[in-house]
Amino acid sequence: MKNRSKYIAAAAQLGPINPEDSKESVISRMLNLLVEAKAHEAKLVVFPELCLTTFFPRYYITDQAKLDKFYETEVPFSLLAEIFELIKEENIIISFGYAEKDNGEPFNTSVYVETSKKIIGKYRKIHLPGHSEYEPQRPFQHLEKRYFKKGNLGFPTFDTSLGKLGMCICNDRRWPETYRVLALQGCEVVTLGYNTPKHYPLAPEHDHLQEFHNHLCMQAGAYSNGLWVIASAKAGLEDNCELIGGSCIISPRGEIVAEAKTAKDELVLAEINLDECRLIKENIFNFDLHRQPEDYKLLTKTTK
Ligand code: CDV
DSSP: OOOTTEEEEEEEEBOOOOTTOOHHHHHHHHHHHHHHHHHTTEEEEEOOTTTTSOOGGGSOOOOHHHHHTTEESSOOTTTTHHHHHHHTTSOOEEEEEEEEEETTEEEEEEEEEETTSOEEEEEEOOOOOSOSSOOTTSSSOOOHHHHOOOOSSOSOEEEETTEEEEEEEGGGGGOHHHHHHHHTTTOOEEEEEEOOBSOOTTOGGGGGGHHHHHHHHHHHHHHHHTOEEEEEEBOEEETTEEEOOOOEEEOTTSOEEEEOOSSSSEEEEEEEETHHHHHHHTTTTOHHHHOOGGGOGGGGTOOO
8 A cells, every 4th residue: 555544444334134134135235335345445444333133132032042143153254255255356454243152152243354354353342231131121122241241352452554453342432441542552543333222211311312422422532532433333223123323434633524324234435544643642632741640540440
């Protein structure tokens, strides 16, 4: 690449995936988005959280065989064969989320994969929202605490041809610590996917703010850490549960530079300029000059 610091990136938003939709049908939709991304010369393409299936933590599933179908025991390269065939001549990094079972341990996982099928990064979701037991009063469940273990890889960053990248997944994006711990390792671009229901049964009075809160936390994270955020939603009415869209690319200035217009499969494109991170990090948020870790000790000592 001529100029490592500038390239086109894409948030590859997916519309609803219903329980009866096969993984193959989802992958053919991902393929369509990649064809478009390739036509725009995108180098980094970010798909949503748990993007190969419907958002299954919505269901209380007691049949283990049925539940197991949602998990992958390894990155499903055979399923993704057409995708890698399409981009084999390109220099593209793709990121996508899937339910992982590693030696029987379940994680909500995201990976970076190069076109050579090399896995260059893995992250397992740390902030798992929801509950672990069936709650009949809810219109739909959110059983992430039942179906996944807390991620055990920390918040790693990855030196790549597209800058220093780091991942988080959905609920992680609401926590300022996520961005800060990535930024402290020099992260320049945070990529993430999400499945966010419009209706939050525990505080329905916030439902009208879902889209606002989505952008608010990511814009604040981008600005206060001088990094880019690429956020990709699974959106639309998925088996009667409305998921917000709003996939976007946010600059280190905290500005949304590109945003999805629909709640369907949609590619959101923007030019990433890594030099813009410096403008924030060498000035208003110059960690070396102004950060005072000795005064924040409480942050790692208490939960609340
Ligand atoms: N998939 C998620 O982590 N969703 C949560 C919802 C449940 C609040 C989110 O933070 O968007």
